[in-house]
Amino acid sequence: MISSVQMASKSKWALIISAAILIVFFLVSILAPWIAPHDPIQVNLAIKLSSPSWEYPLGTDHLGRCNLSRLLYGARVSLGFASLIFAASLGFGLLVGMIAGFKGGWIDLLLMRFCDGVMAFPNLVLVLGIVGLLGPGLWQVVIALMMVQWVYYARMIRGMVVSMKEQNFIAAARISGSSTGKIIRRHLLPNVLPPIMVMGTLEMGWAIMDISALSFLGLGIQPPTPEWGAMIQEGKAFIRSQPELMIYPGLMILFVVISFNVLGESLSERFGIKRRY
């Protein structure tokens, strides 16, 4: 079955548009302190739940905080921490995958069975369990998501290393006198990283959803820090009178996650990369 995301990813415009959207979001998250019209945590009950105006372009929430400013600052949390999760799980997955693939034997067996064990749990359940153990908070969520995501990278990298290790150019490099470190740097990493980066793009979308979902449940970011999932949670009480309090952050999540998915799919389409764990 071909999903609509896969259909959309066939054209090169999908790549350009999704990349452009993401660049805008990243710029916004970096520049938030300069482009946001107000302090996102400045409470002013006198103007609570006000409609859009020149002063507050998207109105204010139940505590009179500027919605636009909160959305812009929210991008910081979502994108920043998703990138952190991506980098950390890629780094750890790379280490474990390389060791397992390169060493083989018992070490490989042990590490991969552990990965299988982690993968046997539904991700969100495992994350909830870890957060429950560590207590709510953004850093705990980040640690929990990292602990769950690295296994996918490790497995994929291990598979690639195992198949690449048998290739003659690795043997030829060894016979040319290259050390193991040099073989990894010069021959393995340049061939392993591009497909992993593409897979990482898809995983970024998931990380953003997970951060928002956990914040919505009150496990992630704690008030008053602005975060999209937490904003949906706070706006929930006003769903009848002011539904836009939920719609704005919802749209943000939608755009970012769709962009990551379309970008990931069109990159893998372009480079002929199949997802495999």
Next chain:
Amino acid sequence: MSLLEVKQVTHTYGSLRSFWRPQKEAQVLSDVSLSLEQGTCMGLIGTSGAGKSTLGKVILGLEKPKEGQVLFQGQDLYAMNSKVRKQMRRDLQVVFQDSYSSVNPRLTAEKIIGEPLDNYERLSASEQKRTIAELLEQVGLSAEDMQKFPGQFSGGQLQRISIARAIALKPKMIVLDESVSSLDMVNQTNILKLLDDLKSEYGLSYLFITHDIRAAYAISDVLTVMEKGRIVETYNNKDEVFTSSEPAVKDLVASILPEHPRNRTVSNGKRVVQV
């Protein structure tokens, strides 16, 4: 002293031992001994699965045999420290069968041929470039090919790049593992000629691993036939291979196609060559 001496090498491949199934072992080499003199070419012939390529890996120092010794220039390849082994490696190079998988697709020809030079010779940038250009010309390519990636070369050209990488350090011996088997006849002939020229120019020794008795006959001084992990026989006079009474050798000789298809007859399901 022979350049290379393989003494009673036995090797097995086993599956990973686990709790619920016993380790299965397949013997791929049993009691293999051979020796190769400086400046000669030994053709190692055998059908698929005879253990030729495994023996090649053992000789190259890539796979430690379960038993036996490999002496290169009188020193045991598997009983030396890594420093000595690194020095040993520069005299013992390889060209593999599949030219596409022998080169890293993300490196240019210059980087591919330059890799052994980086590891052993401390050349200045311009010297290195000149050396690589000379090597490319020596194997019948041009210096302009330096910046090309493997995808821009044909199979035969890539095999020439592999040969250039192998001779970059002016080794004493090269293992040619089915080096011409995946090429068409014209390319095979050209590469064999190139290898022969290089051999007389540098006084190289080859271990020419192949299933093609004609290619082996064309380039070798000595022929060795393997079957099921054993050496069947070594022929110091390579013409003796055609008159051998060993069944395995007879099969290999009988598999040679005649020059003209009309001369091929089939009797009792066995192909017979009419001379």
